[in-house]
Amino acid sequence: MTEPVDSNDVPTQVRERHATLSQEIEDHRQRYYFATPTVSDAEFDQLMHELEGIEEQYTELRTPDSPTQKVGAPVAEPGAGVEASWPPVEHLERMLSLDNAFSSDDIAEWAARVEREVGTGARYLCEPKVDGLAVDIVYRDGRLATLATRGDGRTGEDITYNAQFVDAIPNELTGTDEFPVPSVVEIRGEAVFPTAEFEAVNAERADLGLPLFANARNSGAGVLRQRMDRRREKLDAAKAKADAAGNEGRSQLAYERVLEEYERARRNLNRMILVCHGIGRRDGFDIRFQSEAYEALRAWGLPASDRPQVVPDLDAVQGFIDHYGQHRHDIEFEIDGVVVKVDQVDLQRQLGSTSRAPRWAIAFKYPPEEVTTKLIDIRVNVGRTGRVTPYGVMEPVKVAGSTVENATLHNASEVKRKGVLIGDTVVLRKAGDVIPEILGPVAELRDGSEREFVMPSECPACGTPLAPAKEGDVDIRCPNSRSCPSQLRERLFYLAGRSGFDIEAMGWEAGIALIDAGVVADEGDVFGLDADQLKQVPLFTNTDGELTVNGRRLLDNLRKAKEQPLWRVLVSLSIRHVGPTAARALAGALGSMEAIREASEEELAGTDGVGPTIAASVKEWFAVDWHQAIVDKWAAAGVRMVDERDESTPRTLEGLTVVVTGSLQGFSRDDAKEAILARGGKASGSVSKKTSFVVAGENAGSKHDKAVELKVPVLDEDGFRVLLESGPEEATKLARVGEGGSEEPADDAAEAAGDAAE
Structure with missing residues (x-):
């Protein structure tokens, strides 16, 4: 830990950096609160971490006005220019934030502080951290009294009016003999869109030509805080005007448009769910354990998660963190970490709180899957089937544990739909092992220098004019399938992949080297390669002109690959729509490449798991002379073209x-x-x-x-x-x-x- 510095020794540049950071963080908090953030959570956390580090060394700067001592953002005063603001309401008990941990060492340090304060008797409650909007709900005599946002922790926005549109928030509590309903109880939770509902909302917005929401948390915050009371007033006024006009003409059309907007807003509110995770003020009711609170919440009819677990030690805490790190996308809503709490309420009271966070809880944050970065350019890539795909070239940024410089944009229509301009600051997402994707621009940061992307009219690899494969296709393609170097490179890489021949020594670099050396004109030449040909490829030769270890390994891999089953051979042909599932079905039903080649479109379509689209694609592929030549070359080189059914393998799973x-x-x-x-x-x-x-x-x-x-x-x-x-x-x-x-x-x-x- 850095030693504190005497207050008189704070350098001017440190004071200036502290002031700049403080203002920047406050600005971001306001934007976050009103669902218009311009930085990701991870970038905000980095700013806060830097500020905390400065204040740890220069303690004089840690004042009550510092962002490190506050929770959230204050509610905008009436007339402050925030149209969507609701009246303020004070919470019965202060709503706190959580301190963050980013490593197992951070968790261990927190646990050591807990042990110093309360001894070794603490047990831990672990739960996934919902990435939603924090809300405070008060029930009096079992009936809903107020629904509020967190605000600055003491005062939030009174959004009770909107509760009527959210089925997840019960209007009245139930109870049991073990957990009767208290006279007053304050519920803490997170309101959020489930992932599927968020995607449905964005799909509707795309159909309507509206800007897409960047993520489920921000969209949920905006939806829950919208002024439905004003929307209702607007609707009633439009209805009265239409009635006065006899329900005809422009007034009726205007009313129908306002009604459609109102219904869409109401429907979106009802798509939200609530995940309750704590209790604030409670009269006539107490608990001994935090975990007991979840039983009470469920008994009262509130939606509390069933995923929290009480664990005895830090090893088990780490196990819980690791599990949800691997399975975070199995949950129906977005999570960004795990919350770890001391389970015993009496120990929580001993530990107390700072001005902004309880000392008895901490949030472990997973590496960010969503960040912002600068979009330097939009270029195109030509795939193995000729499809031309735009991709973004960005300032390198770390996301989900790896550094990313390129991200897909799918097609020209998608670029337009997302409203992305070259030069934008964009929101980038990389969930797990999924290819990085640009979600949309941060329009508030535009300075006028941004420009639109124009799709090229010619293939950047071979100069052939681009066109859709069929009328009405969204994608455009390079029709020079055989000779386009980009398509051939991609096909070689694909056939060597795990779903194809699984040729370990023939990766991306090897494919390029084989093409550049001229020893492979198309994929039909791959299995005819011998040592003399490979010696013409600089990548596979040493200074004496002999094959390298990788060269000899490639020849060995090619020999073994010839024995792969028929379905893998089919996949490796890069027939459009024919992936492993369809290839297995065709190989299993027809048994040989010759039978597949000679089968009618009806016979192919009748194969379980194939259908007319794949059947048509197969027939279309085999109708091309140079495609058939590839199969013939492979067969001549000894590649397996017939599946012999192993009669010794029992057919124990027929129909299962x-x-x-x-x-x-x-x-x-x-x-x-x-x-x-x-x-x-x-x-x-x-x-x-x-x-x-x-x-x-x-x-x-x-x-x-x-x-x-x-x-x-x-x-x-x-x-x-x-x-x-x-x-x-x-x-x-x-x-x-x-x-x-x-x-x-x-x-x-x-x-x-x-x-x-x-």
């Missing part, structure tokens, strides 16, 4: 659908899928009532929970092996069905599996 979730010790995800398909089953990625079995490995997530909810039989890894070897009847005896994985009679599980198979 199996979902594998979590990690298995003896199977990779691909191995498990292959094992299911080889036995005649269908390997699915989602759980439904038609699912026959769910195989749940370590860290199984929402798919396991869905199986329990739908009473789909659940197997562990040993049960999966029995299913593969002996079929559903024997496996059912080992299955768990229903609530919490409790076992139901084997007959019930068998019936469930039989129903799914039918």
